[in-house]
Amino acid sequence: MATSVASQLAKLRKEREAIEKREKALQARTHTRAIEKILAIAKDAGLTASDITSAMGGGKKKSVKTKVVGAAKKSGPRGKVAPKYKNPADPAQTWTGRGKSPVWVQALKNAGTLDSALI
16 A cells, blocks of 8 residues: 655654754764863863853954955945036037946047047
């Protein structure tokens, strides 16, 4: 007689729970033994809990700021940038000098007279 998939899954789950329970018990025993050894060594050396904590980095740390070269800054929204160039043919057209340049800027660049459009 074949067992259903649901009953097989239930059996596997029970087995997994039993294994996890045994794993936790084993870790608890191992950790308890390790802590007992650490305490004996610390007592023999005359160390206190605060000595051990500070040696492990649990004490107050000094804040060390490091600068990563080439890292992008995280900042909020940027404000508007004032225009840097004005179209001599149509003063209503301006360009900040950032982003893709307009056609009239390209024409001035090609002619070598972009400086004449500076505001």
